[in-house]
Amino acid sequence: xxxxxxxxxxxxxxxxxxxxxxxxxxxxxxxxxxxxxxxxxxxxxxxxxxxxxxxxxxxxxxxxxxxxxxxxxxxxxxxxxxxxxxxxxxxxxxxxxxxxxxxxxxxxxxxxxxxxxxxxxxxxxxxxxxxxxxxxxxxxxxxxxxxxxxxxxxxxxxxxxxxxxxxxxxxxxxxxxxxxxxxxxxxxxxxxxxxxxxxxxxxxxxxxxxxxxxxxxxxxxxxxxxxxxxxxxxxxxxxxxxxxxxx
Amino acid sequence: xxxxxxxxxxxxxxxxxxxxxxxxxxxxxxxxxxxxxxxxxxxxxxxxxxxxxxxxxxxxxxxxxxxxxxxxxxxxxxxxxxxxxxxxxxxxxxxxxxxxxxxxxxxxxxxxxxxxxxxxxxxxxxxxxxx
Numbered sequence: 430x431x432x433x434x435x436x437x438x439x440x441x442x443x444x445x446x447x448x449x450x451x452x453x454x455x456x457x458x459x460x461x462x463x464x465x466x467x468x469x470x471x472x473x474x475x476x477x478x479x480x481x482x483x484x485x486x487x488x489x490x491x492x493x494x495x496x497x498x499x500x501x502x503x504x505x506x507x508x509x510x511x512x513x514x515x516x517x518x519x520x521x522x523x524x525x526x527x528x529x530x531x532x533x534x535x536x537x538x539x540x541x542x543x544x545x546x547x548x549x550x551x552x553x554x555x556x557x558x559x560x561x562x563x564x565x566x567x568x569x570x571x572x573x574x575x576x577x578x579x580x581x582x583x584x585x586x587x588x589x590x591x592x593x594x595x596x597x598x599x600x601x602x603x604x605x606x607x608x609x610x611x612x613x614x615x616x617x618x619x620x621x622x623x624x625x626x627x628x629x630x631x632x633x634x635x636x637x638x639x640x641x642x643x644x645x646x647x648x649x650x651x652x653x654x655x656x657x658x659x660x661x662x663x664x665x666x667x668x669x670x671x672x673x674x675x676x
Numbered sequence: 677x678x679x680x681x682x683x684x685x686x687x688x689x690x691x692x693x694x695x696x697x698x699x700x701x702x703x704x705x706x707x708x709x710x711x712x713x714x715x716x717x718x719x720x721x722x723x724x725x726x727x728x729x730x731x732x733x734x735x736x737x738x739x740x741x742x743x744x745x746x747x748x749x750x751x752x753x754x755x756x757x758x759x760x761x762x763x764x765x766x767x768x769x770x771x772x773x774x775x776x777x778x779x780x781x782x783x784x785x786x787x788x789x790x791x792x793x794x795x796x797x798x799x800x801x802x803x804x805x806x807x
Contacts, residue, residue, distance in 0.1 A: 444682070450682060523684070634701075636701045
């Protein structure tokens, strides 16, 4: 198998020593079938053991190896060396504080994922001692939104989140939508106050970048636009004195 | 080990120049200026109509000057690219359709929008006596 020399420009930041991040260059002999993650692993194992970054599965499941590759948020395990030029710039995910080198602080998004109540809420009791049957057509409505692996590439691509970090953001809102349109859920009106709040769906101006960069084709932008329609309908229902639709 | 996270702020004034995706978005949003202009133009047209035939004919003549014709042609192409094509492309995201157990393909929804657009355009052209 042939090898190609790749010049990696990696953003480094040591919170104990550095005032600000800086770029460090590494020359890496890459094999044709390598992903960028393999090249970063090569740096860690052979050139600089101090480099900090997150990764786990190397197969697009864990969602922990998201980084900026030449300015685009991508999973490094899914981005292949053969598709890139000879010089590659690797940075931590944008719009997040940098903890160290390529590791970012994700506390904010973790809190938001919990805030949107991402679980089935029932008002009537759920069936006991039997399966909670759901027709396939009902499953197909929300299935794509269950594919999110929380890689946070969407937050990194979203300019609205970059400008206003209070914005709940694409992945958490798409997750809320996944439960809102689940036929077993009855918690839509309970989530509405969070989602329709100032920092909820209306902060989204439909740039669509979140969906373009999503490595799992979740399409959070679609979820957010549908939530705007739902939220508006719900608001009118409340205004006109109709009961809210929870399922 | 002490924590000292470094925040790279996003420029509030130049963020939309950062990449192609943001630039296309900004160009789409700029269509609001043209929408605003046409809203003002409609108000002027109504005022001219209210003032009588002479005023109305003067308004029509003003729209046929070379700069205005060039502007309207530019606005038409700009609207077509960034309003019609852009929003139709995004329509399936906001309005997904289910046919039984399957989602209707996004391309079918977009095509439906173009068909309705063509029919409405034909009706309007017929209504004003062009065809």
